[in-house]
Amino acid sequence: METTNGVDKVVTKKNGFHKGPMELYLVRISPACRAVWLYVIQNEIPHLLIDVDFSKGPKQLPPVFRNQPHQEVPLLVDGEIIVFEAQAILRYLSMKYTASAGFGLSLQTQMLCESVISWSFGELLRSVGYLYVFPQFLEGYSFSPESANEVVVEKGLRQVTTHLEILENNYLEKSKYLTGSKVTVADTCAASVLVLLEWTGFSFKMWPKVDSWLTRVKQQMFWDEVHTTHNDFVGELERANLVQR
Numbered sequence: 001m002e003t004t005n006g007v008d009k010v011v012t013k014k015n016g017f018h019k020g021p022m023e024l025y026l027v028r029i030s031p032a033c034r035a036v037w038l039y040v041i042q043n044e045i046p047h048l049l050i051d052v053d054f055s056k057g058p059k060q061l062p063p064v065f066r067n068q069p070h071q072e073v074p075l076l077v078d079g080e081i082i083v084f085e086a087q088a089i090l091r092y093l094s095m096k097y098t099a100s101a102g103f104g105l106s107l108q109t110q111m112l113c114e115s116v117i118s119w120s121f122g123e124l125l126r127s128v129g130y131l132y133v134f135p136q137f138l139e140g141y142s143f144s145p146e147s148a149n150e151v152v153v154e155k156g157l158r159q160v161t162t163h164l165e166i167l168e169n170n171y172l173e174k175s176k177y178l179t180g181s182k183v184t185v186a187d188t189c190a191a192s193v194l195v196l197l198e199w200t201g202f203s204f205k206m207w208p209k210v211d212s213w214l215t216r217v218k219q220q221m222f223w224d225e226v227h228t229t230h231n232d233f234v235g236e237l238e239r240a241n242l243v244q245r
């Protein structure tokens with residue numbers, strides 16, 4: 001399925017060549033994809049969204065993936081430039097289109113923002129997604145036998161708890177957001193990973209500052225639009241009684 005967003009603003013290159021809007025290849029439920037998509041929409045960057053279905057095997061992926069070393073999303077194609085990994089894509093967009101919008105004003109805040117983005121899609125996603133949530137719900141990410149899967153999930157939960165303690169007692173102890181008093185892309189990235197815990201009916205009540213920070217981050221413009229697939233999936237799990245509240 002292809003959908004266009006803001007494609008009426010066709011960009012004209014200096015050399016007179018016309019090019020269409022950039023293409024963002026994504027899986028809508030993926031945290032890294034949701035964060036990039038939200039940034040693109042919030043900053044009104046003309047783009048074409050292209051949903052990727054990995055379930056049909058590598059041969060069915062869109063042609064651009066044939067030349068890619070990593071068969072992963074998000075992937076951005078902007079004319080001749082191809083960028084992969086959410087952090088690199090966000091950096092590219094902020095350099096080329098937004099004058100670092102959403103990364104904070106001072107260099108110090110911008111670098112803290114970059115550091116938190118790196119942590120979000122590295123360590124945090126590994127613990128929350130690959131060790132705790134995905135092995136419980138996604139066949140391709142679970143370990144066998146079942147007893148080994150349980151050990152991984154337990155380890156994942158311990159790591160998730162450690163990360164939440166750090167957010168609660170360090171980042172959010174005195175600040176409203178992760179890099180200071182204003183919401184930045186760092187908040188979006190960390191929150192886009194943490195909401196994966198909603199698949200399990202996870203309660204953030206033991207971490208009240210994280211809980212209220214998450215509520216604030218979700219109030220951003222277009223958050224709900226970008227999280228429709230995620231919210232629908234959580235709804236499905238609830239109806240199937242797979243989520244314990």
Ligand SMILES: N[C@@H](CCC(=O)N[C@@H](CS)C(=O)NCC(=O)O)C(=O)O
Pocket residue numbers: 027030031032054071072073074084085086087121
């Ligand atoms: N480190 C990557 C994470 C990207 C990632 O994990 N992508 C997953 C979707 S969440 C993917 O493309 N998986 C391919 C597959 O499921 O086969 C980033 O920050 O962009």
